[in-house]
Amino acid sequence: DAGVIQSPRHEVTEMGQEVTLRCKLISGHNSLFWYRQTMMRGLELLIYFNNNVPIDDSGMPEDRFSAKMPNASFSTLKIQPSEPRDSAVYFCASSLRLAGGGETQYFGPGTRLLVL
């Protein structure tokens, strides 16, 4: 299996532009997690889905952030409009299912976002 696939790997954009990050889950996995990693705040969970349904989006920083799962194997994280403080590495991770906290999450390589 190819593992979790994220695209693009690097994104440089200007403040105010829309940014879309993409994630393909491992085949057969039902749960999807979006994380953001910064030096100041470490790894933060933004949102997670189970069977395409958002379960908890309490970590999404603002309304400028939105995430979708249009199908069982694919997700997008959109920032509109982007701001310099959104610069970070964004990871998605998938797991076989939600199972009370014990399932292993498999991480993608991340998208390094720089907003100028």
Place this chain on the structure above:
Amino acid sequence: AQSVTQPDIHITVSEGASLELRCNYSYGATPYLFWYVQSPGQGLQLLLKYFSGDTLVQGIKGFEAEFKRSQSSFNLRKPSVHWSDAAEYFCAVGVYNQGGKLIFGQGTELSVKP
């Protein structure tokens, strides 16, 4: 509230020396505990995890971790460090009633001296 603390931001060890990375957690019940490793520019890779049972858990790459409930700790160890172990290490707790949500510590960066 659940939390994970990794007291050491940065550790340097000599190649061949033993390693222990500390992790303390705060959680109201028996936790699910994980150690992940992140190499520069890469995603996170699972080293090992603890659910229940034997408190000494073996992982990949020669790592092990010991769950100590009395100390709320889950320290990661390796008897002999290799230069390729230089990376950032994250401890995490899985939250039972929030369907798999992981709460991560701030990470410990490991440097290995030749």
